[in-house]
Amino acid sequence: xxxxxxxxxxxxxxxxxxxxxxxxxxxxxxxxxxxxxxxxxxxxxxxxxxxxxxxxxxxxxxxxxxxxxxxxxxxxxxxxxxxxxxxxxxxxxxxxxxxxxxxxxxxxxxxxxxxxxxxxxxxxxxxxxxxxxxxxxxxxxxxxxxxxxxxxxxxxxxxxxxxxxxxxxxxxxxxxxxxxxxxxxxxxxxxxxxxxxx
Amino acid sequence: xxxxxxxxxxxxxxxxxxxxxxxxxxxxxxxxxxxxxxxxxxxxxxxxxxxxxxxxxxxxxxxxxxxxxxxxxxxxxxxxxxxxxxxxxxxxxxxxxxxxxxxxxxxxxxxxxxxxxxxxxxxxxxxxxxxxxxxxxxxxxxxxxxxxxxxxxxxxxxxxxxxxxxxxxxxxxxxxxxxxxxxxxxxxxxxxxxxxxx
Amino acid sequence: xxxxxxxxxxxxxxxxxxxxxxxxxxxxxxxxxxxxxxxxxxxxxxxxxxxxxxxxxxxxxxxxxxxxxxxxxxxxxxxxxxxxxxxxxxxxxxxxxxxxxxxxxxxxxxxxxxxxxxxxxxxxxxxxxxxxxxxxxxxxxxxxxxxxxxxxxxxxxxxxxxxxxxxxxxxxxxxxxxxxxxxxxxxxxxxxxxxxxx
Amino acid sequence: xxxxxxxxxxxxxxxxxxxxxxxxxxxxxxxxxxxxxxxxxxxxxxxxxxxxxxxxxxxxxxxxxxxxxxxxxxxxxxxxxxxxxxxxxxxxxxxxxxxxxxxxxxxxxxxxxxxxxxxxxxxxxxxxxxxxxxxxxxxxxxxxxxxxxxxxxxxxxxxxxxxxxxxxxxxxxxxxxxxxxxxxxxxxxxxxxxxxxx
Numbered sequence: 001x002x003x004x005x006x007x008x009x010x011x012x013x014x015x016x017x018x019x020x021x022x023x024x025x026x027x028x029x030x031x032x033x034x035x036x037x038x039x040x041x042x043x044x045x046x047x048x049x050x051x052x053x054x055x056x057x058x059x060x061x062x063x064x065x066x067x068x069x070x071x072x073x074x075x076x077x078x079x080x081x082x083x084x085x086x087x088x089x090x091x092x093x094x095x096x097x098x099x100x101x102x103x104x105x106x107x108x109x110x111x112x113x114x115x116x117x118x119x120x121x122x123x124x125x126x127x128x129x130x131x132x133x134x135x136x137x138x139x140x141x142x143x144x145x146x147x148x149x150x151x152x153x154x155x156x157x158x159x160x161x162x163x164x165x166x167x168x169x170x171x172x173x174x175x176x177x178x179x180x181x182x183x184x185x186x187x188x189x190x191x192x193x194x195x196x197x198x
Numbered sequence: 199x200x201x202x203x204x205x206x207x208x209x210x211x212x213x214x215x216x217x218x219x220x221x222x223x224x225x226x227x228x229x230x231x232x233x234x235x236x237x238x239x240x241x242x243x244x245x246x247x248x249x250x251x252x253x254x255x256x257x258x259x260x261x262x263x264x265x266x267x268x269x270x271x272x273x274x275x276x277x278x279x280x281x282x283x284x285x286x287x288x289x290x291x292x293x294x295x296x297x298x299x300x301x302x303x304x305x306x307x308x309x310x311x312x313x314x315x316x317x318x319x320x321x322x323x324x325x326x327x328x329x330x331x332x333x334x335x336x337x338x339x340x341x342x343x344x345x346x347x348x349x350x351x352x353x354x355x356x357x358x359x360x361x362x363x364x365x366x367x368x369x370x371x372x373x374x375x376x377x378x379x380x381x382x383x384x385x386x387x388x389x390x391x392x393x394x395x396x
Numbered sequence: 397x398x399x400x401x402x403x404x405x406x407x408x409x410x411x412x413x414x415x416x417x418x419x420x421x422x423x424x425x426x427x428x429x430x431x432x433x434x435x436x437x438x439x440x441x442x443x444x445x446x447x448x449x450x451x452x453x454x455x456x457x458x459x460x461x462x463x464x465x466x467x468x469x470x471x472x473x474x475x476x477x478x479x480x481x482x483x484x485x486x487x488x489x490x491x492x493x494x495x496x497x498x499x500x501x502x503x504x505x506x507x508x509x510x511x512x513x514x515x516x517x518x519x520x521x522x523x524x525x526x527x528x529x530x531x532x533x534x535x536x537x538x539x540x541x542x543x544x545x546x547x548x549x550x551x552x553x554x555x556x557x558x559x560x561x562x563x564x565x566x567x568x569x570x571x572x573x574x575x576x577x578x579x580x581x582x583x584x585x586x587x588x589x590x591x592x593x594x
Numbered sequence: 595x596x597x598x599x600x601x602x603x604x605x606x607x608x609x610x611x612x613x614x615x616x617x618x619x620x621x622x623x624x625x626x627x628x629x630x631x632x633x634x635x636x637x638x639x640x641x642x643x644x645x646x647x648x649x650x651x652x653x654x655x656x657x658x659x660x661x662x663x664x665x666x667x668x669x670x671x672x673x674x675x676x677x678x679x680x681x682x683x684x685x686x687x688x689x690x691x692x693x694x695x696x697x698x699x700x701x702x703x704x705x706x707x708x709x710x711x712x713x714x715x716x717x718x719x720x721x722x723x724x725x726x727x728x729x730x731x732x733x734x735x736x737x738x739x740x741x742x743x744x745x746x747x748x749x750x751x752x753x754x755x756x757x758x759x760x761x762x763x764x765x766x767x768x769x770x771x772x773x774x775x776x777x778x779x780x781x782x783x784x785x786x787x788x789x790x791x792x
Contacts, residue, residue, distance in 0.1 A: 004205040007598040007675045011209065011605065015683055027687055027695040045675070049668040053661075067251075067377070074247040081205045081243070089213055093225055101225040179661070202403040209407065265449075265575070272445040279403045279441070287411055291423055299423040400601040407605065463647075463773070470643040477601045477639070485609055489621055497621040 002052035005081050009044055012088040013037045036094035040106075043172060044087040047110075050178045051080060061138075062124060063131040072116075072123040079113040094164075103160040103167045107153055110171060114149030121146045145177055152177070200250035203279050207242050210286040211235045234292035238304075241370060242285040245308070248376045249278060259336075260322060261329040270314075270321040277311040292362075301358040301365045305351055308369065312347030319344050343375055350375070398448035401477050405440050408484040409433045432490035436502075439568060440483040443506070446574045447476060457534075458520060459527040468512075468519040475509040490560075499556040499563045503549055506567060510545030517542050541573055548573070596646035599675050603638050606682040607631045630688035634700075637766060638681040641704070644772045645674060655732075656718060657725040666710075666717040673707040688758075697754040697761045701747055704765060708743030715740050739771055746771070 016030050025033075055076075062069075086106040093102030121142065124130055130139075152174050160167025214228050223231075253274075260267075284304040291300030319340065322328055328337075350372050358365025412426050421429075451472075458465075482502040489498030517538065520526055526535075548570055556563025610624050619627075649670075656663075680700040687696035715736065718724055724733075746768055754761025 001201045001205055003595045004202055004598055005208075006671075007595055007602065008205065008209065010599075010675055010678050011602065013679045015686060027683070027692045027699075031683070031695075031699060041676070042672075045672050046668070049665075049671075053664055053668075070251055071247075071377075074244070074251075077204075077247075078240075078243050081208055082239070084208050085211045089225070089229070092213060098225045101229075105225075105229060179665075199399045199403055202400055203406075206403065206407065268449055269445075269575075272442070272449075275402075275445075276438075276441050279406055280437070282406050283409045287423070287427070290411060296423045299427075303423075303427060397597045397601055400598055401604075404601065404605065466647055467643075467773075470640070470647075473600070473643075474636075474639050477604055478635070480604050481607045485621070485625070488609060494621045497625075501621075501625060 001077050002048055002055065002080060005083060006045060006048045006052070008084050009041055009048075009087060012084060012091060013041060033095075037091040039094065040087045040091035043090075043168070044083055046172075046175060048080060048083060050175055051113075054178055058120075058124075058142075061131055061134050062129050064129050066127060066129065068123050068127060069120075069129055072120040076113075076116040076120050079109070079116045082109060083113075099164045100161050103164040104157050107157040107160050107167055107171050110174075111150055111153040111157060114146075114153050117149060118146050148177060149174065199275050200246055200253065200278060203281060204243060204246045204250070206282050207239055207246075207285060210282060210289060211239060231293075235289040237292065238285045238289035241288075241366070242281055244370075244373060246278065246281060248373055249311075252376055256318075256322075256340075259329055259332050260327050262327050264325060264327065266321050266325060267318075267327055270318040274311075274314040274318050277307070277314045280307060281311075297362045298359050301362040302355050305355040305358050305365055305369050308372075309348055309351040309355060312344075312351050315347060316344050346375060347372065397473050398444055398451065398476060401479060402441060402444045402448070404480050405437055405444075405483060408480060408487060409437060429491075433487040435490065436483045436487035439486075439564070440479055442568075442571060444476065444479060446571055447509075450574055454516075454520075454538075457527055457530050458525050460525050462523060462525065464519050464523060465516075465525055468516040472509075472512040472516050475505070475512045478505060479509075495560045496557050499560040500553050503553040503556050503563055503567050506570075507546055507549040507553060510542075510549050513545060514542050544573060545570065595671050596642055596649065596674060599677060600639060600642045600646070602678050603635055603642075603681060606678060606685060607635060627689075631685040633688065634681045634685035637684075637762070638677055640766075640769060642674065642677060644769055645707075648772055652714075652718075652736075655725055655728050656723050658723050660721060660723065662717050662721060663714075663723055666714040670707075670710040670714050673703070673710045676703060677707075693758045694755050697758040698751050701751040701754050701761055701765050704768075705744055705747040705751060708740070708747050711743060712740050742771060743768065 013034060015027075016025075016033060086109045090102050090106045093099050125139075152170065156167045156170035156174075158167075159170055211232060213225075214223075214231060284307045288300050288304045291297050323337075350368065354365045354368035354372075356365075357368060409430060411423075412421075412429060482505045486498050486502045489495050521535075548566065552563045552566035552570075554563075555566055607628060609621075610619075610627060680703045684696045684700045687693050719733075746764065750761045750764035750768075752761075753764055
């Protein structure tokens with residue numbers, strides 16, 4: 001599902017009409033005028049990619065699955081599958097006087113998304129679905145990261161009303177948090193592939 | 199396929215033009231005016247999510263697969279992959295005087311969908327594709343649920359003509375039926391994950 | 397890939413504008429006017445479903461994979477992933493005076509598709525990629541079916557110019573050929589599921 | 595993800611309106627006028643197909659996975675999932691006086707794409723993620739191919755400004771490079787299937 005959402009992002013990039021206000025536009029001009037679409041595509045691509053990797057790693061810490069887990073997970077997937085819409089809004093408004101609204105809406109959807117991550121984490125912990133061999137340090141690190149998410153995204157949303165690009169920058173800074181959030185204590189390879197001889 | 203249909207839903211949400219009847223609209227106004235799209239997205243996302251989980255659980259009760267099964271299953275997938283269209287109709291008409299028609303159409307497609315579930319179940323039972331260790335209580339519970347589906351969806355369709363939002367509420371109430379339909383007698387974890395050490 | 401192509405079909409069904417030639421149209425009228433879209437959706441859904449099952453069964457007869465196989469397979473996937481376009485053309489033109497052209501184009505794409513099936517089959521046989529335990533009767537049955545495909549689809553294409561709906565009917569009649577094309581001599585279950593206890 | 599990107603390509607092919615400059619157009623004329631779309635679809639389909647196969651083969655040489663690998667891989671997937679957009683630009687402009695710009699843009703995206711392949715390869719080699727039993731000749735062959743990619747794509751981009759179709763031909767000529775790039779020393783079957791008896 002992450003794979004599908006990430007690939008659908010490109011469908012929102014479309015070359016504008018070749019006239020604007022009566023003037024003929026070259027293809028270069030029209031391609032260049034799409035910079036908000038490229039920026040929004042890049043931002044959302046990497047956010048979904050990082051969430052994809054994080055989700056995959058999180059699932060590796062889970063030892064069992066029950067219905068509450070499935071619905072908390074479904075809620076998270078809902079917020080992920082929604083991302084192409086705020087991305088399209090962002091792309092459409094970033095170069096207009098209303099960019100603040102669009103960035104705030106974009107950041108706001110990640111507030112919801114980070115709350116869904118928190119709910120999934122709570123469900124996993126409360127219902128005893130964690131593997132028993134997960135290191136306490138790992139647990140602490142994940143809990144802190146999942147608690148920081150909603151706060152930083154809320155901050156980005158508020159800032160976006162006054163300084164849209166600063167809001168976007170704060171939003172993107174959370175990538176670092178997630179990238180650095182190692183689900184494993186080891187620093188080496190995440191896992192060995194299991195493969196037959198090539 | 200459930201994953202794809204569920205992710206395509208967001209493509210039907212699009213920001214309307216920034217003028218309506220000559221008046222300029224802010225981005226907030228346009229985002230707020232999309233509430234029928236958000237509602238339709240939520241409704242269809244959760245319906246497909248619940249069907250996805252149910253389908254997965256149902257497949258776990260099946261011990262073998264034959265051609266009639268594959269085609270009954272294909273018919274069910276057809277009705278699932280069709281869902282984005284009535285969802286788009288619903289989103290487009292919910293705030294108009296013709297919402298009754300759109301809600302009835304939306305509920306009507308789930309009448310067909312629930313009949314396809316029934317056909318798949320009949321095929322599985324009649325052709326002896328069930329695992330032998332499925333508990334009789336489980337069978338009875340599934341049969342009752344699959345029989346109730348078409349009735350409640352038909353009721354929702356009829357009600358929709360007079361009270362569109364009541365029709366939608368009845369439609370959504372079936373979520374509870376499906377969520378509560380446990381395919382397992384145990385109350386514990388659905389299954390243990392089979393994973394290598396993290 | 398079959399799963400994706402089959403799910404994308406629904407994106408081509410869109411409710412037409414609520415005015416036509418100055419007259420207001422009700423939602424029912426507009427939903428009813430979409431019958432060519434529903435018909436085209438059904439036709440293409442089942443064609444892709446049947447090809448999906450056939451492809452899956454064919455792959456089970458293959459014991460090894462090499463580059464020519466991968467490219468013959470890729471060519472087949474190309475013709476499958478193209479199907480949503482002739483489907484959209486068919487849906488758009490079936491109720492117009494130019495339906496003959498659209499049906500001929502639709503059937504014509506399946507001529508190409510059936511030639512791609514033939515090429516894949518030839519590649520598998522010529523390069524010795526078949527399992528050794530495939531029964532000669534099965535081989536003969538597949539060869540005949542794959543030879544009949546291009547002929548019947550060509551017939552459908554020619555007929556479509558004079559009698560569009562007859563052309564469509566011939567096209568759809570091939571479903572029976574493919575459904576009946578059992579890749580196994582046994583009449584029983586295709587295969588037992590391999591599953592852990594529920 | 596390759597599967598999704600390759601299947602989304604067809605969504606960019608759309609039948610143009612049935613009038614142009616006041617003249618009525620037949621469906622045949624409109625279908626024929628789409629030749630740039632068909633050409634762009636074919637080009638991009640085969641490029642993604644070949645990248646898909648290459649990626650699959652490359653992954654078979656990898657013995658372990660770490661975070662830098664996941665992000666280099668993500669960057670590559672980004673450039674692949676972007677392909678439908680330059681394809682749509684190419685399709686829209688190939689029959690216009692501005693085809694040079696569109697072809698240059700199309701080829702330019704593959705310069706980026708081939709650099710992402712190079713980065714992924716570097717990451718795999720530098721971080722010791724390669725299987726130990728990969729033959730030195732294979733390594734040399736891959737390194738040369740991955741080094742040639744950006745050069746030939748850059749050449750295609752420059753040529754495109756003067757001779758668009760020659761640029762496209764150079765671009766497509768790289769298919770041969772990639773098709774010929776065997777990741778295995780053996781000339782026989784890539785691998786035996788592991789299957790239960792049919």
